Amino acid sequence: MKQQNNALETQALNLYYGSTQALIEVDIQIPKNKVTALIGPSGCGKSTLLRCFNRMNDLIPDCSISGSILYHGEEITGRSTDVVELRKRIGMVFQQPNPFPKSIYENVIYGPRVHGIKDRKELDAIAEKSLKGAAIWEEVKDRLHDAARGLSGGQQQRLCIARTLSVGPDIILMDEPCSALDPIATAKIENLITELKEEYTVVIVTHNMQQAARVSDYTGLMYMGRLIEFDTTPVIFERPKEELTENYITGRFG
Amino acid sequence: MQKNRIESQTIDLFTRQNKEKTISCIWLGTALVAVITIILILGFLFKEGLPAIIEIGIPEFIFNEIWRPTSENPSYGIYSLIIGSILVTIGAIAIAVPLGVGSAIFISEVAPPQFREAVKPAIELLAGIPSVVYGFFGLIVLTNWLRILLDLSSGATWLAGSIILGIMALPTIVSISEDAISSVPKDFRSASLALGATRWQTITGVLIPSALSGITAAIILGLGRAIGETMAVLMVTGNAAVIPDPIYNVLSPIRTLTATLGIEMGEVAIGSTHYHALFGMALVLLLITLFVNLSATYILARIREGQTGSSRTPLFSHEQRKQIRSIIILSILVASGWISFQIVGFHGIAILAAILTLGYVGSRFLSRQSKEKIAFGCVTIATALVLFALVAIIFDIVSNGLPAITWEFLTESPRNLGREGGIFPAIVGTIYLVIGAIAIALPIGVGAAIYLNEYTLEGRLTRIIRAGNDLLNGTPSIVFGLFGFAFLVIFVGLGVSLLAGQITLALMVLPTIIRTSEEALKSVPDSLRHGSLALGATRWHTISKVVLPAAAPGILTGTILSIGRAAGETAPLLFTAVVFSKRFLPGTVFEPVMALPYHLFILATNVPGADTQKYGTALVLLALVTGIYAVAILMRRHAQKTVRW
Numbered sequence: 073m074k075q076q077n078n079a080l081e082t083q084a085l086n087l088y089y090g091s092t093q094a095l096i097e098v099d100i101q102i103p104k105n106k107v108t109a110l111i112g113p114s115g116c117g118k119s120t121l122l123r124c125f126n127r128m129n130d131l132i133p134d135c136s137i138s139g140s141i142l143y144h145g146e147e148i149t150g151r152s153t154d155v156v157e158l159r160k161r162i163g164m165v166f167q168q169p170n171p172f173p174k175s176i177y178e179n180v181i182y183g184p185r186v187h188g189i190k191d192r193k194e195l196d197a198i199a200e201k202s203l204k205g206a207a208i209w210e211e212v213k214d215r216l217h218d219a220a221r222g223l224s225g226g227q228q229q230r231l232c233i234a235r236t237l238s239v240g241p242d243i244i245l246m247d248e249p250c251s252a253l254d255p256i257a258t259a260k261i262e263n264l265i266t267e268l269k270e271e272y273t274v275v276i277v278t279h280n281m282q283q284a285a286r287v288s289d290y291t292g293l294m295y296m297g298r299l300i301e302f303d304t305t306p307v308i309f310e311r312p313k314e315e316l317t318e319n320y321i322t323g324r325f326g
Numbered sequence: 327m328q329k330n331r332i333e334s335q336t337i338d339l340f341t342r343q344n345k346e347k348t349i350s351c352i353w354l355g356t357a358l359v360a361v362i363t364i365i366l367i368l369g370f371l372f373k374e375g376l377p378a379i380i381e382i383g384i385p386e387f388i389f390n391e392i393w394r395p396t397s398e399n400p401s402y403g404i405y406s407l408i409i410g411s412i413l414v415t416i417g418a419i420a421i422a423v424p425l426g427v428g429s430a431i432f433i434s435e436v437a438p439p440q441f442r443e444a445v446k447p448a449i450e451l452l453a454g455i456p457s458v459v460y461g462f463f464g465l466i467v468l469t470n471w472l473r474i475l476l477d478l479s480s481g482a483t484w485l486a487g488s489i490i491l492g493i494m495a496l497p498t499i500v501s502i503s504e505d506a507i508s509s510v511p512k513d514f515r516s517a518s519l520a521l522g523a524t525r526w527q528t529i530t531g532v533l534i535p536s537a538l539s540g541i542t543a544a545i546i547l548g549l550g551r552a553i554g555e556t557m558a559v560l561m562v563t564g565n566a567a568v569i570p571d572p573i574y575n576v577l578s579p580i581r582t583l584t585a586t587l588g589i590e591m592g593e594v595a596i597g598s599t600h601y602h603a604l605f606g607m608a609l610v611l612l613l614i615t616l617f618v619n620l621s622a623t624y625i626l627a628r629i630r631e632g633q634t635g636s637s638r639t640p641l642f643s644h645e646q647r648k649q650i651r652s653i654i655i656l657s658i659l660v661a662s663g664w665i666s667f668q669i670v671g672f673h674g675i676a677i678l679a680a681i682l683t684l685g686y687v688g689s690r691f692l693s694r695q696s697k698e699k700i701a702f703g704c705v706t707i708a709t710a711l712v713l714f715a716l717v718a719i720i721f722d723i724v725s726n727g728l729p730a731i732t733w734e735f736l737t738e739s740p741r742n743l744g745r746e747g748g749i750f751p752a753i754v755g756t757i758y759l760v761i762g763a764i765a766i767a768l769p770i771g772v773g774a775a776i777y778l779n780e781y782t783l784e785g786r787l788t789r790i791i792r793a794g795n796d797l798l799n800g801t802p803s804i805v806f807g808l809f810g811f812a813f814l815v816i817f818v819g820l821g822v823s824l825l826a827g828q829i830t831l832a833l834m835v836l837p838t839i840i841r842t843s844e845e846a847l848k849s850v851p852d853s854l855r856h857g858s859l860a861l862g863a864t865r866w867h868t869i870s871k872v873v874l875p876a877a878a879p880g881i882l883t884g885t886i887l888s889i890g891r892a893a894g895e896t897a898p899l900l901f902t903a904v905v906f907s908k909r910f911l912p913g914t915v916f917e918p919v920m921a922l923p924y925h926l927f928i929l930a931t932n933v934p935g936a937d938t939q940k941y942g943t944a945l946v947l948l949a950l951v952t953g954i955y956a957v958a959i960l961m962r963r964h965a966q967k968t969v970r971w
Contacts (some may be wrong), residue, residue: 126520156694160522170513173536182531183521232517237519
């Protein structure tokens with residue numbers, strides 16, 4: 073029964089880049105339809121953990137893992153896992169807004185097209201729905217065929233979120249999505265994240281503890297490859313059990 | 327004592343300012359050389375070509391397809407030659423683009439990184455093989471293969487010309503396309519894969535569109551080399567001034583503008599209508615290359631605009647673009663159908679139809695993963711073909727040439743029309759030509775780069791200088807040859823001489839030196855200049871003591887590449903500097919010389935039965951030029967690894 077409520081779960085996950093270990097015995101349960109934040113100092117392994125969930129670490133040549141990762145109770149670390157299908161279900165938003173050098177419209181329908189949708193009307197509908205879902209429709213609906221690179225940084229990042237929504241994922245991974253944005257654009261993305269959890273499970277990696285406190289329901293603190301503490305966000309920020317967590321959120325290191 | 331010093335300082339200051347001004351003027355002068363040269367080239371082509379065009383009449387000259395300048399009733403129509411040039415170029419592009427871009431994809435995206443490390447410099451090295459060596463291989467080996475394989479009376483055909491030109495263009499296309507694809511930001515790759523795209527979908531959907539401007543630039547460079555190429559084409563296309571009948575008959579012999587100039591310029595009576603008609607032809611050739619270069623620049627600018635987002639409306643609307651795409655695909659289908667029918671008959675059509683149905687069925691019913699495997703298979707085969715072609719050429723020349731290399735061959739003069747003896751005067755002649763050319767081009771080129779990069783801001787003058795430089799860069803080498811003949815040999819009165827050849831080669835490599843030097847100067851960070859200027863150094867002091875030393879490796883690389891190019895060039899020397907046989911080394915710069923590329927050309931085309939000597943000469947030339955290129959590539963890699971700003 074418990075598994076039903078976890079979108080993602082890792083068990084004794086270890087990850088190595090060559091001979092250096094980047095994740096050590098990580099056990100984490102990511103609840104469904106909630107926003108989970110991963111915080112911790114640079115190099116603690118939070119982005120690495122995030123990239124395990126959609127197997128983006130496959131792209132790094134000498135990266136190897138042991139342990140297991142369950143997606144809705146299903147093992148996804150094996151060779152037989154269809155990575156392409158997995159990435160369709162688990163979307164990802166990157167640190168730097170990275171729209172393709174194509175038009176706004178082409179960006180949003182790139183995913184559906186890749187997955188074989190050809191019908192123009194269907195694509196139009198997906199584009200509109202995704203752009204609305206990412207709260208950018210009103211700003212771009214009159215210039216869908218303009219180059220995406222002409223948008224502002226914040227708009228580009230929301231376009232990237234729309235692009236992620238377009239393939240119909242149920243989990244969205246966000247890797248410091250606001251680190252390249254100004255405060256106003258950041259606020260817009262944060263509002264969007266809160267809206268997104270109605271339909272999606274969101275996992276967000278952030279450097280910014282206030283952001284974690286503002287947007288997330290659950291927070292995990294990572295340090296030197298280990299998950300130090302994981303609990304609901306109020307608990308982590310108000311009465312953490314671990315001294316390390318206490319020190320980190322009060323700014324004594326990191 | 328104290329007073330003395332102050333006085334001398336004021337005098338210093340005064341002379342220093344004058345000195346600065348003088349230096350700046352000198353560099354401006356060097357920067358204008360390229361512009362003046364292109365104006366002179368155009369001027370002389372007009373001056374020499376105009377009488378013929380007036381006498382013959384423009385419509386007759388351009389649209390009459392009979393070129394028979396030496397018959398009783400001479401006819402001076404260059405239409406079939408223009409068509410020949412265009413057809414050979416189209417064929418070369420059709421061969422080189424799929425293979426080149428396919429290999430670039432394989433090298434940057436599919437092959438393991440170690441493969442890239444090994445193959446990339448090798449392919450760059452091959453870009454330096456002189457065109458006369460390609461032509462030699464085409465003449466001796468390729469035309470023979472085609473003759474036997476397709477059962478023809480002669481293998482010297484449009485197809486042979488296109489294959490050789492295609493192979494010539496491959497190293498450039500592969501190398502530059504590969505750079506463009508691997509410099510697409512990693513972010514795009516991750517974003518596409520994170521959406522669940524396969525690697526192949528990522529390549530076709532994101533990487534190639536993002537790298538399109540770079541790939542287009544690569545194709546244009548290849549195209550430019552193909553359309554202006556003289557020697558290789560001259561040696562393999564059969565040179566019959568006819569329009570293929572029917573027009574898609576790739577097995578017909580063909581003759582290009584460049585080949586006509588190369589063949590006839592040396593034998594024409596100066597001042598005759600034929601002579602002037604050849605200059606008119608060179609003018610047409612120059613205008614065609616100019617048109618290609620200009621439209622290419624325009625297309626490139628549009629591609630870049632489309633990607634970075636600009637307010638200008640796109641050239642075609644969404645729907646129009648779709649229609650244009652389907653028209654292009656349809657016409658390619660029809661054309662390839664006809665061509666395969668032409669070569670193999672009805673079986674060709676059947677094979678093509680089978681491939682197409684297979685492709686269609688595949689695209690409908692195959693899974694994405696299987697499609698990816700097939701696509702990766704195709705680019706692997708493309709790479710294998712490219713490497714095979716290039717290795718085959720080198721292997722053929724090295725294995726047949728090595729037996730010819732003896733001490734006598736390298737140190738003696740040729741005897742019996744080059745069938746016996748050695749090639750010593752040709753080696754020395756080539757070295758003299760190259761040293762002279764570089765001695766002239768290097769100071770002018772570096773000076774122009776210094777002026778453009780250090781002494782002026784971007785403005786009208788720099789735009790003119792740059793435009794002149796680009797035009798000069800796009801000028802076919804045979805046009806340099808004609809210009810050298812009309813201006814240096816006749817007008818200035820140098821005669822066919824070492825000096826005329828050196829100057830012609832110098833003008834030809836000048837744009838390369840300017841461009842590479844400018845890039846090298848640009849890559850020196852401003853903080854270095856500011857550091858020196860803030861200490862009270864003059865501008866020239868800063869440039870000569872700080873900027874130039876820092877930019878030296880880049881300038882040197884450009885220079886070495888130019889040396890390689892000058893050493894391998896034949897066309898500009900044909901009418902300006904070379905003779906086939908000369909017992910003695912030139913005593914002064916006013917005497918003609920022998921040169922390796924020309925020696926090889928004459929041995930291959932006019933001297934039957936000197937096979938060992940031919941291959942030996944080809945090997946020496948190949949080794950000389952690729953050796954020079956290898957030094958350049960190694961130096962650049964060294965600089966890339968050690969210099970970090």
